[in-house]
Amino acid sequence: MDIARPKKSKRGRVALIAGGVVAAVAATVALTRLEPAAPSVERATLWIDTVRQGTLERNVRAPGTLVPEHVRIVSAVTAGRVEQLVTRAGTTVTPGTVLLEMTNPDVQLEALEAERALGQAEANLVSLRNQLQSGRLQQAATVATINTEANDARRNAEVIEALDKKGLSSANEVAQARERAAAFASRRQIEQERLTMLQQTLGRQLALEEANVQRMRAVAQFQRDRVASMKVTAGEAGVLQQLDLELGQWVVPGQLLARVAQPGKLKAVLRVPETQAKDVVIGQQVSVDTRNGLVAGRVVRVDPAVQNGTVTVEVGLEGQLPRGARADLSVDGTIEIEKLPNVLHVGRPAYGQPESTVGLFVLDPDGSTARRVQVKLGRTSVNAVEITQGLKPGDKVIISDVSQWDGQDRLRIK
Numbered sequence: 001m002d003i004a005r006p007k008k009s010k011r012g013r014v015a016l017i018a019g020g021v022v023a024a025v026a027a028t029v030a031l032t033r034l035e036p037a038a039p040s041v042e043r044a045t046l047w048i049d050t051v052r053q054g055t056l057e058r059n060v061r062a063p064g065t066l067v068p069e070h071v072r073i074v075s076a077v078t079a080g081r082v083e084q085l086v087t088r089a090g091t092t093v094t095p096g097t098v099l100l101e102m103t104n105p106d107v108q109l110e111a112l113e114a115e116r117a118l119g120q121a122e123a124n125l126v127s128l129r130n131q132l133q134s135g136r137l138q139q140a141a142t143v144a145t146i147n148t149e150a151n152d153a154r155r156n157a158e159v160i161e162a163l164d165k166k167g168l169s170s171a172n173e174v175a176q177a178r179e180r181a182a183a184f185a186s187r188r189q190i191e192q193e194r195l196t197m198l199q200q201t202l203g204r205q206l207a208l209e210e211a212n213v214q215r216m217r218a219v220a221q222f223q224r225d226r227v228a229s230m231k232v233t234a235g236e237a238g239v240l241q242q243l244d245l246e247l248g249q250w251v252v253p254g255q256l257l258a259r260v261a262q263p264g265k266l267k268a269v270l271r272v273p274e275t276q277a278k279d280v281v282i283g284q285q286v287s288v289d290t291r292n293g294l295v296a297g298r299v300v301r302v303d304p305a306v307q308n309g310t311v312t313v314e315v316g317l318e319g320q321l322p323r324g325a326r327a328d329l330s331v332d333g334t335i336e337i338e339k340l341p342n343v344l345h346v347g348r349p350a351y352g353q354p355e356s357t358v359g360l361f362v363l364d365p366d367g368s369t370a371r372r373v374q375v376k377l378g379r380t381s382v383n384a385v386e387i388t389q390g391l392k393p394g395d396k397v398i399i400s401d402v403s404q405w406d407g408q409d410r411l412r413i414k
Contacts, residue, residue, distance in 0.1 A: 038369065038410040046413070047400035048363065049347035053393045056345040058337040058381040060280060062313070064270035066290070066329045068261035069316075072236045076255045077229035080104040082245050089243050092263075093234040099243060099258050102230040102251065111223035114216070121216040125209045132202040139195045146191045150184035157181040238262045241327060261327060268297060268315040270333040277302070277311035279337045286315045289332040293322035299335065334382065343378075344387040350401040354380045361411055363396040370398060370411040 080102030087099045157177035163169040234240065242259040251257065268288045272280060286297045296319040303312035315333060352358035356377055361370040375397075378386030391397065398411075405411060 038412045039405060039408060040412045040414050041405075043413050045400075046398050047347070047350075048396055049399050051344060051346045051387060051391045051393055051395040051397060053344055054342065056340040056343050056379075056381060056384055056386055058279070058340065058379060059383075060272060060276045060335045060337060061382045062270040062272040062276075062310075062333055062335070064268050064313075064315075064331055064333055066266045066325060066327055066331055067269050068241075068327050069265040069267050070238075070262045071241075072234075072238070072260045073256060074099065074232060074235060074258040074260060076102075076232075076251045076253055076257055078104060078107050078226045079250070079252050080107070080230050082247055082249045082251065085243070085245065085247060087234075087240055087243065089240050091240045092238075093240050093260060094237050095233065095235055097234045099232045099234060099240065100245065102232070104230060107223070107226050107230070111220070111227050114220040114223040118213070118216040118220040121209075121213045125206075125213050128209050129206060132198075132205060136195070136198050136202055139191070139198050143188070143191045143195050146184065146188045150181070150188040153177075153181040153184040232257055234258070234260050236260050236262075266321065266325065266327060267300070267317060268295075268331055268333055270313045270315060270335070271310040272313050272335070274306045274309055274311055277306075277313070280311070280313055280335055285336045287334045287336075288315060288317065289334070290322055290325050290329060291331070292324050295319045295321060295325075297333075337381075340379065340386065344391065344393065345384045346387055346391065346395075346397055347399045348380060348383055348385045349397075349399040351403065352377055352385070354378065354385070357390075360390075361398040361402060361405075362391070363398070363413065367396070368413055370413060372409045 081104065082100055083103050084101040085099075086101065087093065087097060091097075093099070157174075157180070160169050160174050160177035164171070164174045238260045239262075240258060241261050243257070245251070245257065268286070270286075280299060280302055282299050282302060284299045286299060288295045288297055295317050297315040297317040299313055300316040301314040305311075313333075313335070349358065349360060354377060357374055358377060359372045360375045362373045363370045373390055375390035376388045378388040380386070402411075
């Protein structure tokens with residue numbers, strides 16, 4: 001017997017299909033609106049700091065070395081071969097301490113030649129002085145003789161003229177007597193002028209010859225000094241820092257032979273990065289870390305030029321140096337630029353330049369997540385940076401390197 005089946009409504013089937021489609025569309029829209037899952041980060045791998053309100057000390061840190069304040073460079077005056085090394089580096093020396101001895105036969109021969117030339121010049125001076133003095137005396141004798149003869153001729157002319165007045169002499173005798181007296185008077189004047197001129201030229205000739213002797217004496221002394229310079233002395237009290245020569249080595253004039261420094265008088269020479277040197281000025285306080293203690297100091301000189309990306313800053317040390325401090329010791333210096341009162345600051349992030357805007361991850365109150373916030377940075381120090389916008393006191397900020405999550409706006413902290 002056949003049983004009649006109930007007929008299904010087509011309208012209900014359509015409604016079911018439409019409802020399924022709507023549900024699928026709604027699910028798809030909901031899924032597209034969901035944010036991607038935040039990456040997880042281990043808290044132990046992060047460096048987290050708290051934003052604070054207060055005084056910010058701006059510092060610049062730079063490496064450097066200790067160098068002597070006063071160094072004397074001992075250089076070669078003349079060429080020579082090292083024959084003996086008397087002193088070694090590290091020895092305390094006095095100005096007369098002999099450091100090394102050199103030899104050079106050519107220098108010794110030049111010194112002997114200079115001595116010979118000096119002796120010849122001195123002999124010439126003595127000969128010229130004797131010659132000029134002899135000529136002056138001879139001319140003086142001639143003037144004396146002519147003076148006597150002129151006086152005799154004048155007296156004889158006076159006698160002839162007296163006899164002529166009495167008619168006892170002729171006119172010819174009177175004329176001869178007068179002419180002879182005039183001739184001797186004129187000759188006396190000429191010889192006297194010659195004597196005066198001889199005396200004047202005598203002084204000038206002697207002065208010229210004496211100047212030549214002085215030149216020869218200076219040349220001889222210079223050559224003697226060259227010979228003496230081959231026995232090299234420290235020239236100043238201190239500690240011999242450097243003497244890098246070997247026996248038999250040939251040195252040339254001007255070559256560095258040794259360095260002598262005064263012990264205990266050291267200064268720090270820091271190499272400040274050029275980007276941070278713009279705020280360093282003379283007089284700023286400095287703390288120098290010698291790895292064996294801290295020494296206070298002040299900036300005494302800032303090099304106007306940049307070398308290899310750094311600026312040389314000299315620091316005068318004011319405190320007592322710790323034991324073991326010596327020249328060429330590596331140190332770290334912290335220069336105090338200024339103090340900023342009542343500013344918002346946090347530890348310096350691993351990235352970001354002064355006066356710029358960077359994205360920093362700020363922890364939520366529960367500490368389990370962090371969100372990226374745009375933060376405007378101000379002035380920076382060695383370990384801290386001023387916050388001008390984007391954060392408030394008490395915020396906890398990730399300041400370690402998070403560049404691997406540049407594409408993320410949230411982090412999950414485990």
